[in-house]
Amino acid sequence: MSHFMSVLGLWMSVFFTFSIFSFLYKDNPFYKLAEQIFVGLSAAYWLVYLFYSIMLPNLFTKLISDFRGNIILLIPAVLGLMMLMRIIPKTQWLSRFPIAIMIGTSAGISMVRYAKSDLLSQISATMINPFAGETTSIVIGNFLLIIGTICGVYYFYFSKKQEGISAVPSKIGIWFLMISFGASFGYTVMARVSLLIGRLEFLLKDWLHIIN
Amino acid sequence: MKRNLPLFFAFFCGILVIVSEFIPHRPFSMLIDTLQNWFMIISGFAIILGQISLFQSNLSKIKQKESGWIFYLAGLLSFCLMLIVGLLWGTQETGGIFGHGLKLQASLGAKPFDYLFDFAYMPLSATMFSLLAFFIASAAYRAFIIRSFESNLLMITAVIVILGRTSFGGMLTAWVPESYKFWQLPNLSDFIMEFPNSAAQRAIMISAALGIIGSSLRIILGIERSYLGSDK
Numbered sequence: 001m002s003h004f005m006s007v008l009g010l011w012m013s014v015f016f017t018f019s020i021f022s023f024l025y026k027d028n029p030f031y032k033l034a035e036q037i038f039v040g041l042s043a044a045y046w047l048v049y050l051f052y053s054i055m056l057p058n059l060f061t062k063l064i065s066d067f068r069g070n071i072i073l074l075i076p077a078v079l080g081l082m083m084l085m086r087i088i089p090k091t092q093w094l095s096r097f098p099i100a101i102m103i104g105t106s107a108g109i110s111m112v113r114y115a116k117s118d119l120l121s122q123i124s125a126t127m128i129n130p131f132a133g134e135t136t137s138i139v140i141g142n143f144l145l146i147i148g149t150i151c152g153v154y155y156f157y158f159s160k161k162q163e164g165i166s167a168v169p170s171k172i173g174i175w176f177l178m179i180s181f182g183a184s185f186g187y188t189v190m191a192r193v194s195l196l197i198g199r200l201e202f203l204l205k206d207w208l209h210i211i212n
Numbered sequence: 213m214k215r216n217l218p219l220f221f222a223f224f225c226g227i228l229v230i231v232s233e234f235i236p237h238r239p240f241s242m243l244i245d246t247l248q249n250w251f252m253i254i255s256g257f258a259i260i261l262g263q264i265s266l267f268q269s270n271l272s273k274i275k276q277k278e279s280g281w282i283f284y285l286a287g288l289l290s291f292c293l294m295l296i297v298g299l300l301w302g303t304q305e306t307g308g309i310f311g312h313g314l315k316l317q318a319s320l321g322a323k324p325f326d327y328l329f330d331f332a333y334m335p336l337s338a339t340m341f342s343l344l345a346f347f348i349a350s351a352a353y354r355a356f357i358i359r360s361f362e363s364n365l366l367m368i369t370a371v372i373v374i375l376g377r378t379s380f381g382g383m384l385t386a387w388v389p390e391s392y393k394f395w396q397l398p399n400l401s402d403f404i405m406e407f408p409n410s411a412a413q414r415a416i417m418i419s420a421a422l423g424i425i426g427s428s429l430r431i432i433l434g435i436e437r438s439y440l441g442s443d444k
Contacts, residue, residue: 190378
């Protein structure tokens with residue numbers, strides 16, 4: 001039985017793989033079917049994952065094992081239920097309270113976190129002595145790091161129209177951004193191609209046994 | 213009450229988190245831990261709300277027999293199947309309502325949830341994302357034919373990074389003498405990643421942080437209130 005189910009599973013994987021790849025030719029019913037199944041499966045996967053990793057250990061298990069000791073957890077539980085009230089039009093306004101708490105908390109957390117890790121630490125990391133490098137390439141690199149950061153930040157300054165001489169740092173900033181986008185593009189290409197190789201390997205090795 | 217009280221809650225929670233950062237002692241340290249725990253639980257309910265909304269939207273499309281309703285039905289069925297097996301027999305680490313389902317495990321070779329994950333979810337997700345390899349190739353072609361200085365800069369960097377991170381790139385420039393080893397593709401790729409790329413990433417991070425701080429302040433002070441929706 002176990003062998004039959006693993007063979008069935010293999011053929012199911014092959015069917016889904018070909019159904020998705022069929023989109024390269026044109027949109028078709030097989031692709032649409034696989035796409036919707038993917039949406040359904042991933043939604044359920046994350047729901048189950050959420051239930052077992054967040055809701056169960058942080059709320060339900062605590063309330064069931066020691067209700068009196070964790071009675072304060074009824075507050076987020078009620079707030080969560082108020083969030084679900086959004087489904088019913090008449091009680092929709094109740095969801096504003098948990099949303100406001102979530103938005104307020106996340107605004108506070110992000111403000112502090114980004115100010116510390118992204119703003120202050122990045123600025124201090126850029127304040128380096130460019131001549132401190134051991135080799136010429138590091139010294140040049142340090143200069144590029146300082147110039148690129150300053151010009152890049154200047155490019156994102158939209159409060160004043162950038163024209164004439166003030167447009168020069170902005171232009172340099174764009175060049176640095178383009179280099180960074182190129183690097184990210186290269187990494188994305190490599191990641192996607194490795195996924196493609198993985199799928200081809202599955203078809204040729206696990207399914208057809210053409211390669212070892 | 214329907215508008216002002218939520219605004220006060222947002223203000224109170226936001227200020228509490230910020231104050232606790234500057235006073236990391238009781239009661240603030242305790243309050244912030246509690247608030248973060250609540251935040252996680254409420255977020256869980258928010259995700260459940262999203263899933264219910266997805267379910268309702270698919271159900272209404274099926275009821276109204278919109279074009280392609282059969283595909284939405286397949287999506288809904290797969291959603292229910294994965295959810296039910298996950299809740300009944302659990303996942304790899306945890307047991308479900310019916311425990312670990314050892315008999316089912318013996319016949320399937322894995323838990324039903326893991327079986328669906330391995331043979332349906334995983335191939336679907338890997339193939340879906342690998343499709344992007346083809347579309348990226350066409351995007352690269354379009355970027356090449358624009359032929360501006362910026363697009364060339366992007367493509368040349370991409371090519372150097374791709375070649376520099378593979379053994380083929382190293383092989384291509386292996387003949388470059390040791391005194392000019394900076395020009396070997398792996399070294400050039402490392403240089404790009406370490407300096408110009410870091411500079412641009414820093415600029416993006418600093419600018420984005422400034423934007424996030426600004427919008428967080430607007431939310432905490434109640435200037436930005438679009439998240440409350442309309443009164444209708």
